[in-house]
Amino acid sequence: MLTRAVINIFQSKDIIKKIILSIVIIFICCCMLHPGRFASSHYHYIKYSDISNELEPTPHALALVKETDKPLCSLIPNELETSLQYPNESIREYDIRYLADRLNIEKGGAWKPPECISQHEVAIVVPYRNRTMQLQIFLSYMHPFLQKQMLNYRIFIIEQWTKGAFNRAKLLNIGYAEALKIFPYHCFIFHDVDLIPQKLSNMYACTHQPRHMSSSLNTFRYNLPYKELFGGAVAILQKQFELVNGFSNIFYGWGGEDDDFQSRIINRGMSLCRFSPEVARYTMLAHSKELPSENRFLNLRSGRDRFETDGVNTLKYTIIKMVYYPLYTWILVDL
Amino acid sequence: MMSTFQDRLRIPWRGGAKQISIDSALPIVLQPVLAYIAAQSVWCTVLVSLTMLFGMCYLYTVFVRFLPRTKFFFVWTLTSAILLLLVFEFNVVPFLEIMPHENCVLIGLVISSGICLYKVRTRAELNFVVHADMDEETELACSVCRRRVPPRTFHCLICQGCVVKRDQHCVWLDCCIGDKNHQLYVLGVLLSVGTLVYGAILTLTTVCHPSFYIMETVLLPDDCSDVYHDFT
Numbered sequence: 381m382l383t384r385a386v387i388n389i390f391q392s393k394d395i396i397k398k399i400i401l402s403i404v405i406i407f408i409c410c411c412m413l414h415p416g417r418f419a420s421s422h423y424h425y426i427k428y429s430d431i432s433n434e435l436e437p438t439p440h441a442l443a444l445v446k447e448t449d450k451p452l453c454s455l456i457p458n459e460l461e462t463s464l465q466y467p468n469e470s471i472r473e474y475d476i477r478y479l480a481d482r483l484n485i486e487k488g489g490a491w492k493p494p495e496c497i498s499q500h501e502v503a504i505v506v507p508y509r510n511r512t513m514q515l516q517i518f519l520s521y522m523h524p525f526l527q528k529q530m531l532n533y534r535i536f537i538i539e540q541w542t543k544g545a546f547n548r549a550k551l552l553n554i555g556y557a558e559a560l561k562i563f564p565y566h567c568f569i570f571h572d573v574d575l576i577p578q579k580l581s582n583m584y585a586c587t588h589q590p591r592h593m594s595s596s597l598n599t600f601r602y603n604l605p606y607k608e609l610f611g612g613a614v615a616i617l618q619k620q621f622e623l624v625n626g627f628s629n630i631f632y633g634w635g636g637e638d639d640d641f642q643s644r645i646i647n648r649g650m651s652l653c654r655f656s657p658e659v660a661r662y663t664m665l666a667h668s669k670e671l672p673s674e675n676r677f678l679n680l681r682s683g684r685d686r687f688e689t690d691g692v693n694t695l696k697y698t699i700i701k702m703v704y705y706p707l708y709t710w711i712l713v714d715l
Numbered sequence: 716m717m718s719t720f721q722d723r724l725r726i727p728w729r730g731g732a733k734q735i736s737i738d739s740a741l742p743i744v745l746q747p748v749l750a751y752i753a754a755q756s757v758w759c760t761v762l763v764s765l766t767m768l769f770g771m772c773y774l775y776t777v778f779v780r781f782l783p784r785t786k787f788f789f790v791w792t793l794t795s796a797i798l799l800l801l802v803f804e805f806n807v808v809p810f811l812e813i814m815p816h817e818n819c820v821l822i823g824l825v826i827s828s829g830i831c832l833y834k835v836r837t838r839a840e841l842n843f844v845v846h847a848d849m850d851e852e853t854e855l856a857c858s859v860c861r862r863r864v865p866p867r868t869f870h871c872l873i874c875q876g877c878v879v880k881r882d883q884h885c886v887w888l889d890c891c892i893g894d895k896n897h898q899l900y901v902l903g904v905l906l907s908v909g910t911l912v913y914g915a916i917l918t919l920t921t922v923c924h925p926s927f928y929i930m931e932t933v934l935l936p937d938d939c940s941d942v943y944h945d946f947t
Contacts, residue, residue: 412822417808418815601920601934605811666924666938 419603425595425654426587432456434587434653436617437499438566444497453496453530460528460580464661467521467576476520480706483523488562488704491523492532500585502526502533503565505555506573506708507548509540514573514665519707521576528580534563535708537573541700542715549627549637553692554713556626558702560618562709568621569593571613574665582659589653590616590645596657599664610645610652611638613662624648625691628683636676640683647687738778739786742794750798756943775886783873789889800825803914812921821917824910831903835888835896842893844868844877 415421426434432455445452468475485491492498504522508515515537526533536559538551552570559565567586575594577584582593594612596602624644631637645652654660701712725734753763778785808818844857844864856863857877859870869881871891880894892900919925919936926937 409822412804413815413819415815417811418813418818419811421814421816598925598937601812601925603812603814664924666940 419600419605420607423595423604423607423654425656425660428581428656428659431581431583431655431659435500435583436567436586436588438501440501440564440566441497441499448497451496453493453498455499456581456583457528457530462579462581464578465521465525465576465580466578467517467663467665469517469665471516471520473516476516476707479520479523483527485523485707487706488534489519489523489536489706489708490534491527493527493530496530498530498532500529500531500533500583501563501566502531502569502584502586503555503559503563503567504533504535504569504571504584505552505559506535506537506571507540507546507551507555508537508573509546511573517665518573518576523707525577525580526584529584531584533584534559534565537708537710539710539712540715541712545632546634547629547632547715549631549641550629550695550697550715551713553626553629553695554697554711556621556692557695558699558711564618566618567615568618569613569615572611575613576663576665577613578661578663579659582655582661584615586615586617587653589651590614590620592652592654593660594662595654595660597662597664602657602661604654604657608639608642608652610642614638614641616645620645620648620650622692624650625687625693626695627692628679628686628690629695630686630690631676631679633676636680640680643680643683644687644691647684736786738782739790741787742791746791746794746798750802754943778886779873786889788886792887796825796829799911799914803918807918807921810921813917817917821910821914824906824913828903828906828910831899831906832888835885835892835900835903836890838896838899839874839890839893841895842878842881842891843874844879 435455437455441452444450479485480489483491484494504526506518519535522535536555538555538558540546540551555570556568559568569584569586572594575597577593590610592610592612592614595604595609597612624641624647627637628640628644631640642652698714699711700714701710703710749763749767753760774787778787803821807813857868857870859872860877862877864877865879867880868877870877871881871884873884874891876891878891878893880897882892882897882900884891885900888900890896916935919939920934922942923936923939925934927933928935
């Protein structure tokens with residue numbers, strides 16, 4: 381009786397049609413809902429309360445405290461504002477002309493807290509070409525921001541002199557090499573000129589592991605596109621950068637160099653870390669996107685073989701001009 | 716020549732190729748073309764929107780007069796729904812900025828509004844007055860059919876039948892909205908509006924610079940000035 385009923389069902393073409401249709405629909409839905417197609421919903425991050433445990437202070441600070449009679453600054457300044465900060469996007473030349481005097485910034489865009497010895501010696505390296513408006517907004521925002529965090533810092537603007545494709549990674553390598561000639565910085569922050577940190581609790585200092593700072597960016601809908609992302613703004617200790625041999629020098633055009641840098645770090649047994657999305661919140665200044673480079677995937681694939689032979693140890697460049705402007709150290713280079 | 720072309724326009728189907736008329740096939744060609752033109756610049760978008768608005772009004776008057784039973788508007792609805800879903804799944808999702816649960820909510824909304832509107836169509840036939848069952852007592856009569864009908868019944872010239880509690884003939888669904896499918900229709904329309912708004916917010920926050928609004932809870936597009944740069 382039952383078997384006959386089953387046979388009847390399968391003999392009916394209508395049922396088979398429905399089964400095939402539902403299988404197809406389920407398959408399409410599975411493809412559409414595959415988690416690899418979306419922003420990563422869960423990733424490990426450092427909680428707000430753990431930030432002070434994770435920060436790595438510079439060893440120079442203790443020696444300096446013995447030499448001078450100044451006290452040591454706290455690792456994270458107390459009473460940092462917790463509200464979201466916004467850049468002034470309608471800045472004019474006039475506004476930033478007297479900024480350096482007002483904020484007591486040394487020539488070359490350097491500053492350190494006058495009343496205590498900062499535990500963070502940070503070089504902020506910004507690759508740059510032809511974004512005057514954004515640079516003005518960035519500088520006028522970042523100096524007060526970094527001063528509130530009580531850092532010993534200097535802002536380096538590395539400008540590419542050559543026309544043609546932009547080589548962000550090589551400019552960052554050059555910034556690293558030139559910064560070390562000025563001061564033995566303990567911590568390096570590689571920062572895009574269009575990124576604006578919105579939370580003062582996002583310390584511009586290094587953690588024990590290399591840190592991806594811009595993990596909650598407005599243009600990415602405050603989501604992290606993929607767990608391996610290590611671009612935009614990153615903080616890495618000088619010794620770690622030396623160990624991974626810096627960035628690759630061969631990535632011309634947009635894209636790829638950050639993923640290559642990430643695989644270098646992983647290859648050296650280090651891991652990435654991030655602050656919580658609440659803290660690591662950034663806003664991007666508006667501009668049109670760059671065209672992605674065509675051979676970025678090719679360079680990425682051959683990346684593993686070039687870790688030793690392509691990086692800061694093989695860096696070749698000529699400095700066209702180097703100027704200590706009031707708000708930044710400007711280095712114009714020929715790649 | 717036109718009739719030959721009309722005759723040759725067929726799509727393969729189970730049990731022999733199905734003939735489709737030119738007016739029904741038109742949206743399938745027209746929509747991607749219009750979408751492509753609109754993606755070129757701001758002025759193209761404005762122009763295409765205005766053309767579509769006035770074009771639809773004009774086409775409606777033309778079709779009502781000469782070809783009342785056309786499937787043009789129904790096919791237009793289907794094509795735009797499919798096109799929007801495809802653009803979202805294959806152009807917006809690969810930006811890796813949509814969270815999995817947001818996509819699930821959107822697909823859920825699409826499916827539920829789809830089911831609602833499908834039900835509206837299937838239940839539309841229940842609206843017609845079956846004249847044989849009519850009570851002799853009723854005095855109202857349909858002026859077109861010249862037969863007795865229950866109260867609040869209107870004749871639909873496109874469906875060619877008397878519809879109980881007729882609200883309107885919906886060209887977009889190609890059926891009449893009456894007593895048996897009115898609630899479903901309202902629900903389906905509300906769900907579709909919800910789906911479209913949610914989909915638009917997801918898409919625009921992905922391609923634009925978004926900001927939080929309304930007590931820092933809702934992410935809405937803020938600056939879309941470089942959108943046309945991305946797609947051309």
